[in-house]
Amino acid sequence: MRTAVLVSGGGTNLQALIDAKERGEMPHVGLSLVVSGTPGAYALARAARAGIPSVTAARRGYPDQAAYDRALVEILRARDIECVVLAGFLTILGEGFISAYRGRILNIHPSLIPAFCGKGMYGLKVHEAALARGVKLAGATVHLADETPDGGEILAQKAVEVLDGDTPETLQRRVMEQAEWVLLPRTLEQLCERWSQ
Secondary structure, three states, rough: OOOEEOOOOOOOOHHHHHHHHOOOOOOOOEEEEEEEEEOOOOHHHHHHHHHOOOOEEOOHHHHOOOHHHHHHHHHOOOOOOOEEEOOOOOOOOOOOOHHHHOOOOEEEEEOOOOOOOOOOOOOOOHHHHHHHHHEEEEEEEEEEEEOOOOOEEEEEEEEEOOOOOOOOHHHHHHHHHHHHHHHHHHHHHHHHHOOOO
């Protein structure tokens, strides 16, 4: 299935998808497009190295949310995209985009939803909040995206132990390695296999 990965930064989850594809673990997934919400994001270099076409579409270049949603949908439809993965995409998507791909938008979030999620909870902020709360387990969640930030049906979760002496950075890295980079390729492949039948 022709899949677009939407990114904003370094693209570590994009790289996990590229690596899984190269290992033959995602036969039903076609990594067909990378869309960056940030000009010059390092994820674009990862896409180029993997031979995946990419475009940049920054929210500030559009007058309102509806116009941005329409532009993104046009970009994806022009390339026959069937499935969307939000992999560190920090721009909120509106109803226009969600309705165009409803049920076909996966998001990866670095916590065990419903903990440490919602508006303003992304990146290191999630891990800072988890450590401040003193939780013993962190983790990641793959879910279908809807109009609510970090809402939508939960598809997969994986817990990661919080260790004594963890910093937000060490916890973030372990959650990526042990949960995000495992869950996202596996869940995407399972869905694309089901949808392609």
